[in-house]
Amino acid sequence: MNDWDVIVIGAGAAGLMCAIEAGKRGRRVLVLEHNERVGKKIAISGGGRCNFTNLGAGPGNYLSNNPDFCKSALARYTPWDFVALVEKHGVRYHEKKLGQQFCDTSSRAIIDLLLAECAAAGVEIRVNCRVAEVRKPARFVVSTNTGPLESAALVVACGGLSFAKLGASDLGYRIAKQFELKLTEIRPGLVPFTFSGGDSALGELSGLSVPVRARCDGTTFEENLLFTHRGLSGPAILQISSFWREDRTVEFDLLPGRQAVDWVANARRESTDALSLLSREWPKRFAEAWCARHTPAKSLPHYKAQELATLATMLEAWPLHFSGTEGYPKAEVTLGGVDTRELSSKTMEARRVPGLFFIGEVVDVTGWLGGYNFQWAWASGHAAGQFT
Ligand SMILES: Cc1cc2nc3c(=O)[nH]c(=O)nc-3n(C[C@H](O)[C@H](O)[C@H](O)COP(=O)(O)OP(=O)(O)OC[C@H]3O[C@@H](n4cnc5c(N)ncnc54)[C@H](O)[C@@H]3O)c2cc1C
Numbered sequence: 001m002n003d004w005d006v007i008v009i010g011a012g013a014a015g016l017m018c019a020i021e022a023g024k025r026g027r028r029v030l031v032l033e034h035n036e037r038v039g040k041k042i043a044i045s046g047g048g049r050c051n052f053t054n055l056g057a058g059p060g061n062y063l064s065n066n067p068d069f070c071k072s073a074l075a076r077y078t079p080w081d082f083v084a085l086v087e088k089h090g091v092r093y094h095e096k097k098l099g100q101q102f103c104d105t106s107s108r109a110i111i112d113l114l115l116a117e118c119a120a121a122g123v124e125i126r127v128n129c130r131v132a133e134v135r136k137p138a139r140f141v142v143s144t145n146t147g148p149l150e151s152a153a154l155v156v157a158c159g160g161l162s163f164a165k166l167g168a169s170d171l172g173y174r175i176a177k178q179f180e181l182k183l184t185e186i187r188p189g190l191v192p193f194t195f196s197g198g199d200s201a202l203g204e205l206s207g208l209s210v211p212v213r214a215r216c217d218g219t220t221f222e223e224n225l226l227f228t229h230r231g232l233s234g235p236a237i238l239q240i241s242s243f244w245r246e247d248r249t250v251e252f253d254l255l256p257g258r259q260a261v262d263w264v265a266n267a268r269r270e271s272t273d274a275l276s277l278l279s280r281e282w283p284k285r286f287a288e289a290w291c292a293r294h295t296p297a298k299s300l301p302h303y304k305a306q307e308l309a310t311l312a313t314m315l316e317a318w319p320l321h322f323s324g325t326e327g328y329p330k331a332e333v334t335l336g337g338v339d340t341r342e343l344s345s346k347t348m349e350a351r352r353v354p355g356l357f358f359i360g361e362v363v364d365v366t367g368w369l370g371g372y373n374f375q376w377a378w379a380s381g382h383a384a385g386q387f388t
Pocket residue numbers: 009010011012013014015032033034035038039040041042044045046047050051052053129130131132157158159160162163166167168169170171331332333359360361362370371372373374375377
C-alpha cells in the first residue's frame with residue numbers, strides 16, 4: 001500500500017510520539033526512517049540511560065526567536081504525562097538531579113515502549129527507507145529509495161544537523177525552504193568549546209572537573225566544567241554554549257555560592273599562599289595551573305590591595321575566549337530551524353501549507369541540557385498527532 005493518511009519522516013522521539021497519537025485517532029500512519037533502526041539518538045542519550053524528561057520543564061528552559069511558541073504544546077503534554085507512559089510500561093527510572101529523569105537500566109526501555117505504543121496504535125514503520133524529496137501536486141508525494149508514497153498529511157520529524165553519524169540530515173530544512181517557509185539561523189548547541197591561543201595550554205588539564213558558575217550574555221548555569229584535550233566540556237559548558245557567540249567571552253565564577261571578596265579577605269588572614277588555599281577548593285593540578293597564570297608568587301599577606309582585588313575579580317569572573325566549538329559532530333542539538341511564526345503553536349501545521357507539519361528539533365525550539373529536548377519532542381509530537 002502506497003497511500004496513507006499520514007506519513008511521518010523520521011523515527012526519532014518526535015516522529016514516533018506523533019505517529020502514536022495519530023494512530024490512536026484511527027489514522028493510517030507510516031513512519032519512514034533511513035537508519036536500519038529507529039530511535040538511534042534515544043539509544044545513546046543520557047549516556048545510554050536516556051534523560052527522557054525534566055519535571056521542571058517549562059517555556060523558560062527553551063531558546064527560540066519566539067519564546068512563547070512552545071508554551072501551548074508543553075502545557076498540553078507535560079513531563080508527568082510522559083512519566084505516566086513510562087510507568088504504564090513498567091520502566092524503572094530515577095531522578096539524577098535538578099528534575100532530570102533517567103532510566104535505571106537502559107535507553108532501550110524508552111525505544112521499546114514507543115514501539116509497543118506504535119504497534120498498539122496500528123502504526124507501520126519502515127526502516128532503511130530514505131526520503132529524497134517531497135512534492136505536493138494535490139496530496140503529498142514522498143520519493144524514497146523504495147519508491148514513491150502518498151499521503152494527505154506529512155509530518156517532518158527528521159531532526160537537526162547534530163550527530164550526523166546517527167542519521168541527521170538537512171532534509172527538514174530543505175522541505176521548509178521548498179515550501180517557502182522561513183528558517184531562523186541554525187548553529188550547534190549544547191556543544192564543547194575549543195580553546196584559542198594561549199589557553200590551549202589548559203589542554204594539559206584534560207579530564208579534570210571543577211564546579212563553576214558559567215556566565216555568558218546575562219545567562220548563568222551552576223554546574224561542573226570538564227577540561228578536554230582541545231577545550232572545555234561538562235554540563236556547565238554545554239549549557240552556556242547555547243548562549244555563546246563568536247565575539248563573546250564566557251566568565252566563570254570559580255567559587256560558586258561564595259563571595260570571592262570575602263573569601264580573599266579571610267584567606268589573607270591565613271599567612272599562606274593562594275596555591276595552598278585554592279588546592280583545598282579545586283583539584284591540585286588545576287590550582288597549580290590557575291595560580292601560575294593569575295597570582296603573584298608570594299603569600300597572601302604580602303599582596304597589595306590592587307592584587308587582592310584582582311584575585312577576587314579573577315575568582316569571581318575568570319574570562320575565557322574560545323576559538324569555536326566542536327561543531328555539529330559533537331553538538332547534542334541544533335539551535336534554530338523552521339521559524340515558528342510559520343507554524344501554528346496549537347497544531348504544528350505550517351500556516352501556509354495545509355497538511356504539512358514540523359515537530360521536534362527541526363523547529364526553532366531548543367531546550368537546555370537535562371531532558372528538556374526530549375520533552376519538546378514528546379510535546380510537539382503529541383500536539384501534531386491530534387491534528388494530522
Ligand atoms: C549524544 C546525545 C545525547 C542526548 N541526550 C539527551 C538526553 O539525555 N535528554 C534529552 O532531552 N535530549 C538529549 N539529546 C537531544 C535529543 O536526542 C534530541 O533533541 C531529540 O532526539 C530530537 O528528536 P527528533 O525526533 O526531533 O529528532 P531525531 O531524534 O534526530 O530523529 C530524526 C530522525 O529522522 C531520521 N532522518 C533524517 N533524515 C532522514 C531522511 N532523509 N529520510 C528518512 N529518515 C531521516 C534520522 O535518522 C532520525 O532517526 C541528546 C542528543 C545527543 C546527540
